Amino acid sequence: MAEVKRARWTNWAGNQSAAPLQIHQPRTEDELLAVVRRAAQQGERVKAVGSGHSFTSIALTDGHLLDLTQYNRVIESTTDRDPERSEPARHLVTVQSGIRLKELNPQLWDLGYSMTNLGDVAYQSISGAMSTGTHGTGKDVGSIATQVRALRVITGDGEVVECSMDHERELFQAARVGVGAAGLISTVTLEVEPAFNLRAQEVLVSADDLFANMDSYLEENEHFEFFWFPGSDNALTKRNNRTTDEATPLPRWREFVTDEIVGHRYMAHATKLLRVPGLRMKLRSLLEGARGEYVERSYKVFTSERKIPFYEMEYFIPSEHAREAFERVRVLIDRSGFGVVMPIEMRWVAPDDIPLSTAEGRPTTSIAIHMLKHQEFQPYFEAVETIMTEYEGRPHWGKLHFQTHRSLAPLYPQWDAYQAARARLDGRGTFANEYTDRVLGAVGG
Numbered sequence: 001m002a003e004v005k006r007a008r009w010t011n012w013a014g015n016q017s018a019a020p021l022q023i024h025q026p027r028t029e030d031e032l033l034a035v036v037r038r039a040a041q042q043g044e045r046v047k048a049v050g051s052g053h054s055f056t057s058i059a060l061t062d063g064h065l066l067d068l069t070q071y072n073r074v075i076e077s078t079t080d081r082d083p084e085r086s087e088p089a090r091h092l093v094t095v096q097s098g099i100r101l102k103e104l105n106p107q108l109w110d111l112g113y114s115m116t117n118l119g120d121v122a123y124q125s126i127s128g129a130m131s132t133g134t135h136g137t138g139k140d141v142g143s144i145a146t147q148v149r150a151l152r153v154i155t156g157d158g159e160v161v162e163c164s165m166d167h168e169r170e171l172f173q174a175a176r177v178g179v180g181a182a183g184l185i186s187t188v189t190l191e192v193e194p195a196f197n198l199r200a201q202e203v204l205v206s207a208d209d210l211f212a213n214m215d216s217y218l219e220e221n222e223h224f225e226f227f228w229f230p231g232s233d234n235a236l237t238k239r240n241n242r243t244t245d246e247a248t249p250l251p252r253w254r255e256f257v258t259d260e261i262v263g264h265r266y267m268a269h270a271t272k273l274l275r276v277p278g279l280r281m282k283l284r285s286l287l288e289g290a291r292g293e294y295v296e297r298s299y300k301v302f303t304s305e306r307k308i309p310f311y312e313m314e315y316f317i318p319s320e321h322a323r324e325a326f327e328r329v330r331v332l333i334d335r336s337g338f339g340v341v342m343p344i345e346m347r348w349v350a351p352d353d354i355p356l357s358t359a360e361g362r363p364t365t366s367i368a369i370h371m372l373k374h375q376e377f378q379p380y381f382e383a384v385e386t387i388m389t390e391y392e393g394r395p396h397w398g399k400l401h402f403q404t405h406r407s408l409a410p411l412y413p414q415w416d417a418y419q420a421a422r423a424r425l426d427g428r429g430t431f432a433n434e435y436t437d438r439v440l441g442a443v444g445g
């Protein structure tokens with residue numbers, strides 16, 4: 001196993017860094033176990049890192065950092081057919097926890113499968129994504145953690161526990177969105193679907209049209225989201241629906257325009273550009289001409305590239321308050337002078353029963369705000385957080401926020417169940433760090 005002493009580690013956004021005691025690159029479960037057992041004996045801490053795509057200090061450690069990029073194989077693919085039950089067969093794929101979604105998706109496609117839903121990007125590891133409740137959009141579709149059917153988890157003492165909804169259910173539920181503190185995930189078994197294409201429709205509309213048609217957008221589409229560009233009265237709507245039609249991939253030049261110009265630079269500076277009347281029409285036709293409508297493999301439609309670094313905060317509120325909360329953020333931005341040039345993204349997530357899931361127990365809408373890396377983000381993010389807390393908003397575990405376990409515990413009805421399972425999985429706090437001390441409290445505390 002490759003090991004590096006005293007190297008620095010930095011996250012994708014460049015706002016979090018650490019000097020771990022040692023960085024390990026395991027390739028096998030035995031190597032993971034060896035690091036955890038040795039650290040536990042010596043009273044040292046361990047932190048797994050996926051692809052470092054969290055904006056918070058969630059993946060930092062001054063102990064042993066497990067870089068899982070080499071622990072990235074697809075282990076097996078099975079079809080689970082129960083003759084006793086009339087339910088359709090389930091397709092299950094088991095992977096090592098460090099596999100990145102961009103590695104996993106094409107391999108699944110070659111096996112004939114797709115993941116039910118994905119977030120905006122595919123850079124994350126499967127275990128990093130599930131651990132923070134990473135999600136896409138679709139009012140009837142849950143986060144990535146809801147696609148997980150079984151886990152092998154390593155405890156803070158270096159033992160292996162297998163868990164699922166039928167076996168060690170409490171541990172399974174805690175580890176599905178474990179915030180990096182409910183054991184070290186070794187393998188993940190996902191339920192996947194026969195591979196499917198999506199028809200994508202990406203259209204710029206006025207904010208008035210958006211809100212007039214919001215209910216039908218939500219009812220008529222499997223996946224609906226929008227990006228509103230502050231000060232511009234324009235929103236980019238994205239509607240994705242399954243289709244049996246053949247893929248009609250974008251020609252290379254349209255993909256280039258979309259990903260390189262529209263996706264990065266336009267998203268990052270859209271607000272300023274859209275305020276200029278002449279440019280507004282040009283951008284609108286560029287965007288719609290380049291992208292508009294197309295059919296592609298599901299994972300290619302769900303995810304795109306993000307190359308310009310930014311900071312992000314995202315809040316999850318009950319869907320019934322979404323419109324009002326969004327309006328308040330809109331007014332705040334218009335009156336504040338925060339200099340916001342990046343869009344506000346609004347998405348929907350189906351309720352689930354996972355204790356620390358941000359969609360636990362309620363139909364959920366997420367509101368995400370962004371700032372370019374060189375901009376001062378804190379006053380803007382704090383002001384939006386104040387609005388979101390009035391709606392019992394829950395922050396994304398991997399995105400910037402200012403909450404502590406004291407303010408978070410009342411937002412999660414199953415908080416104590418999570419803490420009890422966490423104490424069983426990691427009673428000595430091997431996987432704790434400053435972030436988990438802040439947002440979850442000390443283990444057993």
Ligand SMILES: Cc1cc2nc3c(=O)[nH]c(=O)nc-3n(C[C@H](O)[C@H](O)[C@H](O)COP(=O)(O)OP(=O)(O)OC[C@H]3O[C@@H](n4cnc5c(N)ncnc54)[C@H](O)[C@@H]3O)c2cc1C
Nearest residue numbers: 050051052053054119120124125127128134135180185398
């Ligand atoms: C450009 C960009 C786009 C994004 N888009 C979305 C989006 O569309 N939707 C969304 O919800 N989020 C989104 N995010 C947030 C991102 O999905 C989460 O922060 C996710 O956790 C990052 O995954 P990662 O592999 O980088 O995990 P890391 O940031 O490396 O780690 C996150 C946590 O998971 C833990 N962890 C990792 N592996 C294991 C393991 N094997 N066992 C136990 N714990 C483990 C880490 O210790 C840490 O606590 C985005 C972030 C960026 C930067």
